[in-house]
Amino acid sequence: MIDVNVSLSRWPFRRLVGDEPAELVSRLRRKGVTQAWAGSFDGLLHRDIAAVNTRLAADCRAHGPGFLVPFGTVNPKLPDWADDLRRCHEEHRMPGIRLHPNYHGYKLDEPVLRELLTMAAARKLLVQIALAMEDDRTQNPIMRVPPVDPAPLQSLARDIPNLKLILLNGNRIPGSRELAQTGKVYFDIAMVEAVAGVGRLASEVSPGRVVFGSHFPFYYLDSAILKTVEAALPEDQLKAVVEGNARALLESKG
Helix, strand or coil: CEEEEEEECCCCCCCCCCCCHHHHHHHHHHCCCCEEEEEECHHHHCCCHHHHHHHHHHHHHHHCCCCEEEEEECCCCCCCHHHHHHHHHHHCCCCEEEECHHHHCCCCCCHHHHHHHHHHHHCCCEEEEECCCCCHHHCCCCCCCCCCCCCCHHHHHHHCCCCCEEEECCCCCCCCHHHHHHCCEEEECCCCCCCCHHHHHHHHHCHHHEECCCCECCCCHHHHHHHHHCCCCCHHHHHHHHHHHHHHHHHCCC
8 A cells, every 4th residue: 555645743732643753654564555655744833844844854764764755845935935845856855745725824826826836847746735634623722724725726737737736635625526627636535434435536536536545643544444445446446546546646757
């Protein structure tokens, strides 16, 4: 399995089982994960994004070389965000970036995001956009963070050549699945709910557009694995979801 949605460091509001890098890697390996694309929880609230990405790259090298694949944070509302993007690509050799528009205070129809996505696509970076990080019912009352409205991605995906987007944690958000028609958007399964939810998602957006993402350690890893088991997909489609689609995305950067 390739897990496209894990995070290192500490969730700001509580400790999580698996929030130490060595333990996270151990738990992922024991469950059969062979590669994990890792962002950093620090990227949500820290303002020194360059330091966040440097720590992320170092932790991936130290605790999971060849296993943990770092996806750096870029916050286009901060000064020098373009240099943070450059560092992710040129210095840290990251294959992609992870964006948190709701935590960073911008909407997807703002010009700065179009500029960011255009620059990322020119560098052949994969772009992950976290549409949410937690259910709004569990949020700290003084830290309400609404989900991201994905609608503007229709025109962005259409207009920006070579752009490849992966939506994380977006299954509960209206309008996200309609983006499949752009041919440039992939969907993880972390927030897919209900029986046979993964199977329904695959039928709606195509099995070639679904990737395995657990949102571990915030969510239980076993939950994501069980979703794929009970999806009852044909073997070739299941293999695409749990590994093949993500591998093809990485290989497309070559």
